[in-house]
Amino acid sequence: MSGKVAVFSAGSWGTAFSIVLADAGNDIVLWARREELAKSINENRENPDYQPGIELPARVSATHDVEQALAGADLVVLATPSQTLRQNLTGWAPYVERDAVLVSLMKGVELGTLERMSEVIAQVTGAGPERIAVVSGPNLSPEIARREPAASVVACADEDVARMLQKRCHSPAFRPYTSTDVLGCELGGAYKNVVGLAVGMAVGLGFGDNTTASVITRGLAETARLATALGANPLTLMGLAGLGDLVATCSSPLSRNRSFGEKLGQGMTTEEILASTRQVAEGAKSCASLHELAMRTGIDAPIAEHVTEVVAGQITARDMMSSFIARDTKAETD
Ligand SMILES: NC(=O)C1=CN([C@@H]2O[C@H](COP(=O)(O)OP(=O)(O)OC[C@H]3O[C@@H](n4cnc5c(N)ncnc54)[C@H](OP(=O)(O)O)[C@@H]3O)[C@@H](O)[C@H]2O)C=CC1
Numbered sequence: 587m588s589g590k591v592a593v594f595s596a597g598s599w600g601t602a603f604s605i606v607l608a609d610a611g612n613d614i615v616l617w618a619r620r621e622e623l624a625k626s627i628n629e630n631r632e633n634p635d636y637q638p639g640i641e642l643p644a645r646v647s648a649t650h651d652v653e654q655a656l657a658g659a660d661l662v663v664l665a666t667p668s669q670t671l672r673q674n675l676t677g678w679a680p681y682v683e684r685d686a687v688l689v690s691l692m693k694g695v696e697l698g699t700l701e702r703m704s705e706v707i708a709q710v711t712g713a714g715p716e717r718i719a720v721v722s723g724p725n726l727s728p729e730i731a732r733r734e735p736a737a738s739v740v741a742c743a744d745e746d747v748a749r750m751l752q753k754r755c756h757s758p759a760f761r762p763y764t765s766t767d768v769l770g771c772e773l774g775g776a777y778k779n780v781v782g783l784a785v786g787m788a789v790g791l792g793f794g795d796n797t798t799a800s801v802i803t804r805g806l807a808e809t810a811r812l813a814t815a816l817g818a819n820p821l822t823l824m825g826l827a828g829l830g831d832l833v834a835t836c837s838s839p840l841s842r843n844r845s846f847g848e849k850l851g852q853g854m855t856t857e858e859i860l861a862s863t864r865q866v867a868e869g870a871k872s873c874a875s876l877h878e879l880a881m882r883t884g885i886d887a888p889i890a891e892h893v894t895e896v897v898a899g900q901i902t903a904r905d906m907m908s909s910f911i912a913r914d915t916k917a918e919t920d
């Protein structure tokens with residue numbers, strides 16, 4: 587099964603996932619926000635800004651022209667920073683083919699509306715749940731771009747569409763599993779970034795494996811509490827889009843969220859960290875939306891709450907760690 591896929595945009599994950607899709611037999615048009623980057627990708631077969639040193643397959647071409655990217659594409663893959671999706675997609679939507687399936691690779695929750703990316707896609711495009719899918723799992727983009735073996739979840743409310751997408755992205759190095767639990771996959775993906783920030787802070791403070799394992803485990807409990815209260819299948823959180831991604835993010839120096847947290851733990855401010863990188867760390871924004879979502883749902887979410895306070899400069903990373911320990915004691919499964 588193959589066809590034309592439009593990928594928005596040519597950042598770290600959009601570029602790496604284009605390689606997966608090309609290896610699986612699709613023709614990819616990768617949209618770049620900067621015209622000079624599209625030109626450079628076409629001329630040099632490499633994305634120097636986001637995946638330097640990786641030769642892109644011949645099936646991948648780049649463009650800065652939205653209409654050209656979307657014409658004839660039956661799959662539209664979306665990989666922009668979550669907080670920019672609504673505005674961007676509003677401009678792209680008129681050119682999306684009528685029956686195209688929209689696939690979110692994004693791991694964030696919109697500030698203010700508290701909406702997941704699939705919800706933003708539905709609102710902006712009017713697409714029904716059978717045309718909206720999510721790919722989420724332990725997929726650090728530099729490793730995927732190097733074609734190191736990895737698995738992931740492709741979720742769509744319509745199982746046939748999930749199976750179609752599974753075929754379209756099953757490459758020699760990338761093994762997708764289907765799911766119909768879009769909400770569980772999206773919340774697993776967004777929450778692990780916040781836990782990754784907290785783990786990074788612990789590492790930056792010089793703490794060892796007992797501390798990080800405790801934060802990871804309680805982070806999974808917090809994620810599962812919120813996601814299941816909102817209707818997720820608890821098993822999704824134990825799978826690749828939950829535990830799998832949490833482990834990858836919290837244990838890898840490649841994770842931008844973990845690295846962001848590490849710098850906070852070392853005493854840098856959010857503003858200093860943002861000024862030092864071009865790449866997105868979704869958790870630094872989604873911590874606030876996830877905390878608000880938890881409060882609205884009546885769920886205790888100390889990790890999202892305190893990470894939000896550290897990112898906002900209201901408390902230090904050390905204060906956060908102390909307050910985790912000092913909280914009222916309770917049963918593990920409460
Ligand atoms: N990288 C990874 O390992 C993975 C990332 N994800 C998720 O994928 C999503 C994208 O992340 P990733 O590719 O890593 O991010 P990057 O920071 O690597 O790239 C961001 C991309 O979005 C573009 N962009 C930035 N700001 C805007 C804007 N305001 N409007 C339109 N485009 C913009 C950038 O263009 P420009 O270069 O012109 O600034 C760039 O192409 C995130 O939700 C992330 O959580 C999921 C799994 C793995």
Ligand SMILES: O=C(CO)COP(=O)(O)O
Nearest residue numbers: 723724725726841842843
């Ligand atoms: O989502 C990811 C791995 O699955 C990438 O994590 P970071 O955004 O923290 O780099």
